[in-house]
Amino acid sequence: MATPAPFSRYEFLIAWRYLRAKRAEGGVSVMTWISLIGIMLAVAALIITLAVRAGFRDEFVSTILGANAHVTVYNQGVRSESGQVSRVIADYVEVADRLAAVEGVTRVAPLVKGQVMAVFRDQNTGLEVFGIAPEDLADIPRIADPETGVGDLSAFPGGIALGREAARSLGVTIGDVVRFISPNGVRTAFGTSPRIGEYEVAYIFNSGRYDIDRTRVFMPFSEAQVYFNREGVADELEVSVVDPERVETLAAPLREAGGERALLWTWKDSAGGFLRALEVEDTVMFVLMSVLVLIASMNIISGLVMLVKNKGRDIGILRTMGLTEGAILRVFFLTGALVGTIGTILGVVIGCLFAVYFDAILAFVNGAAGGGVWDGAVRGIYRLPAKLEFGDVLSAVGLSLFLSWGITLIPARRAARMNPVEALRYE
Known part of the structure; x- marks a missing residue:
């Protein structure tokens, strides 16, 4: 059996x-x-x-990836005869073209960055200004999202784009005029006087991150160059790539394309910890x-x-x-x-x-x-x-x-x- x-x-x-x-x-x-x-x-x-x-x-x-650069390219500091250290990129157009030619790069945008005190009526708050071209701003997914943003991004060349939490802190809405005060203003014989400018809020964005919406404001690139005394130069170049998770594989070609003084800061460097x-x-x-x-x-x-x-x-x-x-x-x-x-x-x-x-x-x-x-x-x-x-x-x-x-x-x-x-x- x-x-x-x-x-x-x-x-x-x-x-x-x-x-x-x-x-x-x-x-x-x-x-x-x-x-x-x-x-x-x-x-x-x-x-x-x-x-x-x-x-x-x-x-x-x-x-992080939807509102920030995947890689930031900036220059090593150079000390002038007066003792001041400068990191500006004078040939930013040529450098941007070389970076854009690197395989795997999808976007390169010159930036001017600075800090200001924003004032509206009795409210004030500190903001970080990103001077960026309108066409480059429209390519940032989390910023240029019409479903989460308020206002018309096409009006950005004539105003500023403000984070949702910053707008709430100041109590502003679309069409309000915000005053910016920067301590690094016009240099005179008596020292440096604060620079003051007034800008209309054209767009209010919601990036999904509180720290970005609370402190960031975008300004047209040419206006930021004038406001921060950066005529003809850029502070840094932000680069977006096809595969952000493998951004380290592009470090060598990006550094080579950026020139001798080029330094890189990736999104993993900032958020890696x-x-x-x-x-x-x-x-x-x-x-x-x-x-x-x-x-x-x-x-x-x-x-x-x-x-x-x-x-x-x-x-x-x-x-x-x-x-x-x-x-x-x-x-x-x-x-x-x-x-x-x-x-x-x-x-x-x-x-x-x-x-x-x-x-x-x-x-x-x-x-x-x-x-x-x-x-x-x-x-x-x-x-x-x-x-x-x-x-x-x-x-x-x-x-x-x-x-x-x-x-x-x-x-x-x-x-x-x-x-x-x-x-x-x-x-």
Whole structure:
């Protein structure tokens, strides 16, 4: 007579029968439900955590790349005879052309930068001015987004583009005139007098980052050259590339195209510390949530140990009927594995649904709490999205199945080694 193949249909039937058994029949339905619900919640929590982590990093990087240069090219300082250090780029047009010719570069824009005190009526705030050509400003995704901006960007050549939080701080709107005061003004025989200029607010942008919207204002490039005494020169060149994640591969050709005095500052240089901290936090969070999955999986051991104890008579009968130790092991392994598998599947469904509707759930929680659950002034970005990634879901499923199936082997092995004579002695 041929020996049945491992994991035959009858093994699944016995395992399913034990899984559905009520306590009065010697089953452990309560422990089964506790184990299943525990694994379900642990897997769902792990998927939600990974999705929120991925969404936060994606939004954080998107706001950086969408409102800032991927690479900033500037010159080494040169000390003049008067002792002043100058970093200006006199031949910025030629340098910009050479940078634009580098393979992988999508945009090069000359900038004039400076700091001013902005005044409107009784309100004032410090701002960082970016002097940029209108056509270059229109190529910055997070700034020139008509869905988030207010006003008409085509009116920028005759005014300024102000960040949303800066406009709120000053209390200005489209058409208001803001006064700029710079300490580095006109040089006279009696020293340097402050430079004052008045500019109409033509556009109010929302970059998605609080620190940018709070401190940044864009001014037409030619006007910024006049205002900051930069006639005929630029302070730096901002460069956008095709693949910002691999910007370091373009460092050598960009430095060569920039000239002998050229220095580079990439977006990873400015945000690298925070991104590395996110990676460490990701690892720690995954380990912590994995412990939850492990604790939930441990409940399977409790349930199966009780089941093996209650089913000692059944095990003895099955062994006398010809079932091998391997068959008994597989029966009880399947019993625990089904709990882990069903709990994992339900956890994936709940976790994915929570991540998909995370924005609506967060809005509801924020409303129920009276606001302030996610403060952009504290967090840096205005929204906390959730981003489902297949790799994250797969890692959560793999971890849950590995732990729940692996732990199931312990009581299943004990059941398989039970002596049928001892099991039936007192029956």
